[in-house]
Amino acid sequence: xxxxxxxxxxxxxxxxxxxxxxxxxxxxxxxxxxxxxxxxxxxxxxxxxxxxxxxxxxxxxxxxxxxxxxxxxxxxxxxxxxxxxxxxxxxxxxxxxxxxxxxxxxxxxxxxxxxxxxxxxxxxxxxxxxxxxxxxxxxxxxxxxxxxxxxxxxxxxxxxxxxxxxxxxxxxxxxxxxxxxxxxxxxxxxxxxxxxxxxxxxxxxxxxxxxxxxxxxxxxxxxxxxxxxxxxxxxxxxxxxxxxxxxxxxxx
Numbered sequence: 063x064x065x066x067x068x069x070x071x072x073x074x075x076x077x078x079x080x081x082x083x084x085x086x087x088x089x090x091x092x093x094x095x096x097x098x099x100x101x102x103x104x105x106x107x108x109x110x111x112x113x114x115x116x117x118x119x120x121x122x123x124x125x126x127x128x129x130x131x132x133x134x135x136x137x138x139x140x141x142x143x144x145x146x147x148x149x150x151x152x153x154x155x156x157x158x159x160x161x162x163x164x165x166x167x168x169x170x171x172x173x174x175x176x177x178x179x180x181x182x183x184x185x186x187x188x189x190x191x192x193x194x195x196x197x198x199x200x201x202x203x204x205x206x207x208x209x210x211x212x213x214x215x216x217x218x219x220x221x222x223x224x225x226x227x228x229x230x231x232x233x234x235x236x237x238x239x240x241x242x243x244x245x246x247x248x249x250x251x252x253x254x255x256x257x258x259x260x261x262x263x264x265x266x267x268x269x270x271x272x273x274x275x276x277x278x279x280x281x282x283x284x285x286x287x288x289x290x291x292x293x294x295x296x297x298x299x300x301x302x303x304x305x306x307x308x309x310x311x312x313x314x
Contacts, residue, residue: 088194089216095179097219102182103307104219106193107300108275109227110268111249112237113289114296118227119189121297122304126187131308134181137191141172152248159204159253166197167214174217182219194218195226195282199274203267204254222307224282225300226275227289231268235261285313 085097105122109115123133139145148165151157157165170193181188194215201211229237238245245260247253251267252260279286287299306313 086220087216088218088220089213091219092175092179092217100179100182100219101185102187104178104182104188104190104221105304105307106190106195106221106224107227108192108195108224108284109289110229110234110271111246112234112241113227113229114293115191115227117293118297118300119191121293122189122300125297125301126304132184132186134177134186134188135191136173136177136188138166138196139169141169143172144168157253159201159206163197163201163206163211163214166200170194170197170215171217174219178219190221193221193224195224195275195278195284199271199278202274203251203270223303223313224284225303226279226284226286227296228272228275228286229289231265231272233290234268235264238264 085100087097091097107115107119107122119135123135126133139148144165148169151161151165178188178190198208198211198215202208235245238249245264247260249267250260250264251270252263254263254267256266256270257263275284278284285303287296289296303313
C-alpha cells in the first residue's frame, strides 16, 4: 500500500500520485534516467485499428482531467523527428521489414525521451495510444527475430498498466469500411503476400496479429478487454481499472 502522496502542479491542474515501487525498464533503458523520480503514471491502450482505442483514450483524458489530473498523450508516428518521413516512406509500399521496424523504433525512442519521461517526472498521466507491443507484434508477424526486438525495445519503460481491446478481425474489417470506405495496405499485411485480395489479406493479417498479442500477453501481462461491447461499457471498465492504478491497488 502507498505510504505517501506526491503532489505536482502543471498548467493549474493538480496531480496527486501515490508513491509506489520504483519503476524499471524492459532492458538496458536510457542512461542517466533516475526511475525513482518518475512520479507519474503510464497507461497504455493497445488494439488494432478499429478497436476503439482512440475513442477510449479521449474519454479517459476527459475523465482524468475532470478529476484534476494533468495528462499527456503519445502514440505511433507522433514524433516530430521522423513521423513525416515515415509517412512518406510508407506511401511507396516498398519498405523492407527492417527499415520499417527501425523507423518505428526511432519514432518511439524520440517520444520516450522527449515526451514520456519528462511528463512522468512532472507527475503527469501519460496515455499511450499503442506502445512497443504493436510494433513488436507487427515485426514478429513479418518474421523478425524476437530476441533482436526485445533488445531493440529494451529502452522502453514498463507501463503501470496495459489494456488490450480485443476485437475479432471480421468486426474490424466492417469498422474499417464504415470509417474509411477502404483498407490500409500495411494494416492489411499486403507486403506479406498472404492473399491477392486486400479484404482476404486483412482478415488473415489481423488474425495473425491477434495470435501474436495473445502469445505476448503471457509475457507482458496485458489486461484483455472485450472490445465488442458498447463504448460506454468499455470506458466504465477502463475507468475502474485506471482508478486502481491511481490509488495503488491491484487491478481486478
